[in-house]
Amino acid sequence: MSAAFLETGRGLFIGAGMTGLVQAVIATITYFALGLPRALVLDLHPFVTLISMFGALVLVGPWGIVLGPLVARLTLEVIWIAQKERVL
Secondary structure (H helix, E strand, C coil), rough: CCCHHHHHHHHHHHHHHHHHHHHHHEEEEHHHHHCCCCCCCCCCHHHHHHHHHHHHHHHHHHHHHHHHHHHHHHHHHHHHHHHHHHCC
């Protein structure tokens, strides 16, 4: 009985994860094709967002999905402010 629950849970997890991934890919392609200037709230290129999500997912686990893009955006802001202030 326990094996059936594990198999069902695994199937649901994989199904939901793949559905989310497919939706993200389709949305990214659509935003790119339509030329929307601010497709993401963080104002990051979708490829940078995906790479930062997967990289942070490997480093810190499930929280990496949220923290990865935030850290990437924070890094870009620091670089932008440093260039504006002529620090870099």
